[in-house]
Amino acid sequence: MGETEQPQATLPLDQWHRDHGGRMVAFAGYAMPVQYDGIMAEHLWTRENAGLFDVSHMGQLLIHGKDSDRALETLLPGDFSAQKDMKLKYSLLLADDGGIIDDLMATRRGDDFYVVVNGATKYGDIEVLQQGLPRDIVVDYMKQQALLALQGPRAVEVLDAIVPGVAELTFMEGRAFHALGQTLWISRSGYTGEDGFEISVPGNGAAALADAILDNPLARPVGLGARDSLRLEAGLPLYGHDIDRSTTPVMAGLTFAINKRRRAEGGFPGAARILGELDQGPVQKRIGLTIEGRQPVREGAVILDREGSEIGRITSGGHSPSLQRPIAMGYVAAALAEEGTALKIEQSGKLFDATVTPLPFVPHRYHRKQPGA
Amino acid sequence: MSLYFTKDHEWVEVDGDSATVGISDHAQQALGDIVFAEVPEAGRQVKKGDEAAVVESVKAASDVYAPVSGVVTHGNAALADDPALVNREPEGAGWFFKLTLTNPAELDGLMSENDYRAWLNTL
Numbered sequence: 001m002g003e004t005e006q007p008q009a010t011l012p013l014d015q016w017h018r019d020h021g022g023r024m025v026a027f028a029g030y031a032m033p034v035q036y037d038g039i040m041a042e043h044l045w046t047r048e049n050a051g052l053f054d055v056s057h058m059g060q061l062l063i064h065g066k067d068s069d070r071a072l073e074t075l076l077p078g079d080f081s082a083q084k085d086m087k088l089k090y091s092l093l094l095a096d097d098g099g100i101i102d103d104l105m106a107t108r109r110g111d112d113f114y115v116v117v118n119g120a121t122k123y124g125d126i127e128v129l130q131q132g133l134p135r136d137i138v139v140d141y142m143k144q145q146a147l148l149a150l151q152g153p154r155a156v157e158v159l160d161a162i163v164p165g166v167a168e169l170t171f172m173e174g175r176a177f178h179a180l181g182q183t184l185w186i187s188r189s190g191y192t193g194e195d196g197f198e199i200s201v202p203g204n205g206a207a208a209l210a211d212a213i214l215d216n217p218l219a220r221p222v223g224l225g226a227r228d229s230l231r232l233e234a235g236l237p238l239y240g241h242d243i244d245r246s247t248t249p250v251m252a253g254l255t256f257a258i259n260k261r262r263r264a265e266g267g268f269p270g271a272a273r274i275l276g277e278l279d280q281g282p283v284q285k286r287i288g289l290t291i292e293g294r295q296p297v298r299e300g301a302v303i304l305d306r307e308g309s310e311i312g313r314i315t316s317g318g319h320s321p322s323l324q325r326p327i328a329m330g331y332v333a334a335a336l337a338e339e340g341t342a343l344k345i346e347q348s349g350k351l352f353d354a355t356v357t358p359l360p361f362v363p364h365r366y367h368r369k370q371p372g373a
Numbered sequence: 374m375s376l377y378f379t380k381d382h383e384w385v386e387v388d389g390d391s392a393t394v395g396i397s398d399h400a401q402q403a404l405g406d407i408v409f410a411e412v413p414e415a416g417r418q419v420k421k422g423d424e425a426a427v428v429e430s431v432k433a434a435s436d437v438y439a440p441v442s443g444v445v446t447h448g449n450a451a452l453a454d455d456p457a458l459v460n461r462e463p464e465g466a467g468w469f470f471k472l473t474l475t476n477p478a479e480l481d482g483l484m485s486e487n488d489y490r491a492w493l494n495t496l
Contacts, residue, residue, distance in 0.1 A: 034432070035405060036404050039405055039430075039431040039432065040405075040406040040431060043431075076441070161375055190413055203479065225405065225431060225432050228432075229431055292407065294453075294456070295409045295411070295427075295429060296408065296409065296429055296434070298433075298434060318431060319408040319409070319429075319431050326374075333489045
């Protein structure tokens, strides 16, 4: 029942996690904390107060060079030319067949783009970017930077007391701040569905920042376990599970990442297939499911229609601490993706009743810019 | 009454030819918050090593193996509505099932409590 995989590398906060009771497991090639006090308590704490996550395994890239916005548009379906300074955009690195190589956040910083990609895919992404972008566009992997996330309804009061001014940021906006004797790149973003921040900090200053945050009793450290249950409740796809090379942005319900001008003009990898799916609808769609009973269904479980034919698979599933019931995401034939559709799930020879449920399971509470403000 | 443990972190408390089976405190700590437990029904015949019960934490599902062969006499009904009882009292009220031993000689292959606790320290 223990975790047997040997971690390959340590992150800047490795000792800090151990000192705070983190249970370390191998994840994305690093030793990372899966939990401290317990997943359930950490999850609920984040929904009510402020949870501090170490996401330093993720790849922080700086892409610079002349016309980097236009260059990025050859690999990603976002409208980077029109992207405003200091604004974040969720985007997808696409393969030629329209499959998803990775999902990422890209922030314009003047002529450059600060891009955060997934930890397990970062080296492959860098290769794809270097090969796909013109030679005069440079991809810097900022591996000396740690990345922390402070998430939850009280995150703003905790962080603004340490870094005055962060409260002025709105959702999907970032900039540089100076605090604790260092430069911090802070954005109002995250992957829990809650208001909160992501903080890029030099690795050697990460522990001082984490300590300053935890000095406030409203903040507690939260591990990967609760990060997963929080993002599942928020309906957010996890790369390598809910999205991968075999899924397209349209199948995954991520069409908001394909901006209007790009739909009209195309010119991104897989555009023919993706624009066709936008027009005619995808064969399969990512859906949310609520499961009857108490037992969670997990990734890989088979989804059946009423006749018992396989129509898809579960890609993420588990117990929802906030809803106190099992929830899941998966793909099904588009005709059976309607809200309220009754389906069956088969796992280890057992059948479960499930109902197609709109995502997110738990409403997002982002700090969006007020209209007209 | 004697108490035995397995390397799969189950415990067996034996009283005559009747035995109670659960998972150890170490096991519940490793699993974390338990959200589901399924226990066998009375009358089911289990062989040593069979998957006899299921326990699921927020993160993952695990099987509970029968540490000895026998015929199940009781499943712990309390776990259906309160699976976290396994976290709170793993080596007490959070037991999984009781059975009548069909091959008591199998107990010889299990660890004593002292041996188990000593073995845990080597992991």
